[in-house]
Amino acid sequence: MGIKRSLFEQKIKLLLRQVRATVQRHISIIILAVLFLVTAILPSTAHMVTGNLLAQASLNAENLVEQGKALYEAEKFNDAVKILQQAAAAFAGSGDKLGQAMTLSNLSLAYQQLGLWKEAEGAIAQSLNLLQNLERSQERAGILAQTLDVQGRLHLTRGQTENALNSWQQAADIYKKLGDRVKLVRNHINCAQALQVLGFYNRAENILDEVKQTLQNIPDASVRVEGFRSLGDVLRLLGKLRESEEILKESLKVAKSLRSNQVISEVLVSLGKTARAQKNPQAALNFFQQAAALSPPINTRIELLLNRFSLLLETQQFRAATDLLPQTQSEINKLPPSRMAVYARINLAQNLARLKKEIKNHSNKDTNNINTPSWLDIAQLLAPAVQQAKSLQDKRAESYATGTLGSLYEQTEQLSHAFDLTEKALFTTQAIDAPDITYQWQWQLGRLLKQKGDIKGAIAAYQVAFRTLQSLRSDLVAINPDIQFSFTESVEPVYRELVDLQLQSKGNLETTSQNLTQARDVIESLKLAELNNFFRSACLEPIVKLDEVLSQVISY
Template sequence: MQKLQLAKRVVRFAVIHVILFTLALSLTIIPSTFAKQPPTTTAKQLFEQGEALYQAGRFTEAVTTLQQAVRSYQRESNNLAQAAALTNLSLVYQQLGSWKEADVTINNSLNLLGWNEKNQKLNVNNPKSELLEILAQTLNIQGELQLTQGQADTSVKTSQQAEQIWKKLGDNAGVTRSRINQAQALRVAGFYRRSLDILEEVSQQLQAQPDSLVKVTALRSLGNVLQQLGELELSQNTLQKSLKIAQRLQLPLEISLAEFSLGNTARSLSNIKDTITHYENAAKIAPNPLTKVQAQINQLSLLVESEQIAEVQKLIPTIQSQLAILPTTQVGIYARINFAHTIIKIGNKKDIAEILASSIKQAKTIGDERAESYALGSLGEVYEQNNQWQEAQDLTEQALFIAQKIDASDIAYRWEWQLGRLLKAQGNIPAAIGAYDSAVATLESLRSDLVAVNRDVQFNFRDGVEPIYRESVELLLQEQGQDKPDLDKVRKRIEALQLAELDNFFREACLSNQFVVLDNVVDKDNQNTAIFYPIILDNHLEIIVKLPKQPLIHKTSVVSREEVEQLVTKMRQTIVAPSAIKEFQAVSQQLYDWLIKPVETDLKNDGVNTLVFIPDGSLRNIPMSALYDGEEYVVQKYAIAVSPGLQLFTPKPLAQRRLNALAGGLSQSPKNEDFEPLPNVKVELKFIQQLGVSTTTLLDDNFTTKILEKTINDQPFRVVHLATHGQFSSKAKDTFILTVDGRINVSELDSLLKSREQKRTEPIELLVLSACETAAGDNRAALGLAGIAIRSGARSTLASLWQIGDDSTASFIREFYSELITGKTTAEALRLSQLKLLADQKYNRPMYWAPYVLVGNWL
């Protein structure tokens, strides 16, 4: 009997946006097969009818027919065939979202096959290959079901058992399916590297296999998983292979699904033109209405996102006319919800409400509580936009209740956030704060899930997560009463946002939640230091300041987020323009008036000489040392440092013993890189050595990744100084430094520098990156600098925000180390070095002395 390939639904959704922007068919795990069954007459006909009904999407009828087949085989005492029918019945239940029935049915099948769940072995001596094949297929399907129910670890083990049976049978296609299932489960469980290792092995194995339907679907599944892991170029190449084979084999459904997946990957690569082409191709060739509508809905969401309103208005009625013929299945329901959510801000509210109300009924019909929660919450959002607060609150609370009941934290946080907005709109600030607190707590519990997937596919951090923190902070600052607002809670909330940003940057929850409380450092040991927490909100710029042995101070400037970000952008543009000094000073003075002027008297009265900023958002991209008060720059009055708010080490002075440094540099750009030469790198490194710093130098041809790693491991260097081109970006893959053999990105740098921890317990005291720059056009590029500072494990990181002449850099570095070896604090050594350039007629413009930023330990 011919096997039926089934496109399986995504296992577990990390956040709602996975469903709303990347539909179930695009996240296929692996096609499963209807299990084979031994030939009989009536029962066989029922079995085949069930298969045909399944293929036609008539799942409710398929259930009835397969149940009849099960009973017929039971009367014949044909356990093997009965088990096969039960396995296929479980598949149909899964498509209907009837998870309990699917679970019971698959377990009944395994019992009939003689599988001992506890001992993970067959209670059958010398089993026939036919039994083993049905068992392997059943275990594959059970593994997928377990993953659907959030049992990732169990799913891995089940898929491994299926793999062993396929190996005994010599079925390479079966082995491939099981290994891809394992990779998917490992990814969900948080073992991203192991998942990718398996997928790379599978990719090699698939190359030797002949063209087949299994190869097409396996390659597509591999491409989808690679997309989720952020390996976008590799995903694109893999999906193209799947598409070409599907075209050669003339498989319309597989061609459509491959085009659909390619559209999702192109979207992640921000290639709008190719994305639309792939979605249009997918819809055009789709052999069934569901696949067609899904492609059109994804295209619609892209058009809405890119504000192509005329095209949106053309496509909406086309999709809407097809909704009625979609099957009442989980995928069909999600398609309707997705469509409604996509047009929620631009469509007819009555039509959207009717679609969602219908989706709620359908979800109840098939017993899919997750889909019901989505539909209820989305309908609540429609009422919210219509200012019908009580109706919206009732629906949101119902959605939240269901999400909490089924332990779906990945969607519960969304309804907690929505409830907070509704309570705020009704003036109930304390209750709104409670709802936001719950949303933040749920997000914290979901850290590993939220960062597991490529952020552009998984969710838009700036739209779907960041606002929760900022709106929460805004509410906390509105709270009235004794000891209100709670400023300590406010700054901890903004630090939690910064932690979430860095998790999102690295796509893994690897940073410790254990903060060093900087207040203790300021109050006890550094009573000349003030800590600034600027917080950018929609209509306010809030400043929280910690002065030595003083309670927190809070100041507000009534200025919009847009005004702040425009001013920051203008400051960055004018600071590097030689002829725009007056324009720069005017912009810089405005920022000074917002950030420092409100507390300048307090700073003076407390004898503060060092300012530590924990900058928010785009403020990371500007050097605080260059803020201008109308007469002087801040650097002329204060030493300046920046902290990500996440101190891995307690700040303490650079140990007063002779410095030893590993100094690496590259004076010429590698052949495949387009960077200007840095001829003064040799001078820069020689200066360090001449100042009496014990130096091991790796220059040009000796500055390779392997030599750098080996050298760092050989000696306990206190300073690592890298004079080479580098770039900071809001994307980890675009944050790197150059060696002669290519780029070391931030994740690889982390591994390289931290490899010393296996041999040495002391951290690097100071990491210097003297020729780096922030990525052009990226207003959050300095996030990459924070990422390097955190992941390097160094107490302090000194880096430049933009590229300048390397002759001035050499002069700066000579002065910096001259001050450092005399016992100055790192921040003071930086300040004095900048003042030296400022006093030089040749380098007195901020473009020369201002780019250097100290991150981390300032002592």
């Protein structure tokens, strides 16, 4: 019995071992099958996951580009730079080199607005380098033309007019091949401005005539109205006022056919500016009032109000100007922080300071009852502009606001505060290349030193301002007309006051002789600058010094 039981147990153990072996063998087969399936599926799955991630990265980059464009249009340039930098990195990460090149081009524009020229040049160079190494396609060609347009703008801003013209001409060739007449029109307008600065009037005229003919043949009315308005604005900048008026009236005619109050109001503003340049203030006011009646967007409303306010001062309608002040201040206070908000406050503060001077100079029974803001009120209007510019990290706007605040303290003879703010404005311009505003603070510093009785220091400051103006030359023509004063108010006095200081300066015979020579050179430069301003071009250069002429006459 025990033996049988033992044999039975052995059979059971053997059977269990066989079952265990069979199960293990089946499990191994199942595992191998699973591994085979996973091995077969994994590459395509990995590829699909990678593709989804890249697509998502590209989509995120495109969203960032749209955010950057919105910030740029809102004039929040520093924020736009940060977002566009992220977008460029996202495109690079996804391998989308076309998207990266396009974004770098937009990034350069934002850098240019901030006066960060080295960074702007770097972004353009990187964009062009990427595009050169890509296969030719229509999309690549379009982005290349856009990048060349941006490069041309950078060259012109830096005073490299011939380089600007070369970039724009390359872009024009591409637009012609693509058949993009709209962008070609804008490109030609830029080329005409560059040619005019170089003194090539006939070529500039020919290009502008071509632009006019092209616009006539474009069926899209919205494109025509924008093109005509841009052309009219450029013609005004070039001093071709009659042509500007004709083109802008054509733009107005097309705008009315669109029945868009916003578009019509923008054209009316341009017409008002041209009428003002034609020394026809009443016509200008009429255009501005017509535009205001159309309830335009806030940016256009503020532009209108500021133009009307300064024009009323110009025509000595002081009471009407003060009546307009509450509405102007109210509209400016509605603006979110932006460069436009900063410049609007600067513009109004400058005109209020001018209002106080004008009323003082024209003091009579008609002006005695006009209530003008105090100097403190004007300073309090301007102070937020400085803070806004700082919060935007916009060095150009910050310098302009700080220096203007310094000029208010100068006018109230608070010299210590004026010095401090003027030096801060100058220090801020060191971070950017902005000679068109730098010379104003150098000149302001010279005036302050003169008030302190430091004639030697004043002459040194004036000479620096004079050299800065000399370096500008042709660029004076292209200074933003929305924030510049007239030549007689903002440029001519630098020359004349420097001559006056040099003639006042006392010293030994040698020093006096040097001062007289320098004064004569400054007068020659002033006459040249006056001619350039009259012709709206820096086409004239000094050919020979006065002493060279005299020596030739004497020897003869």
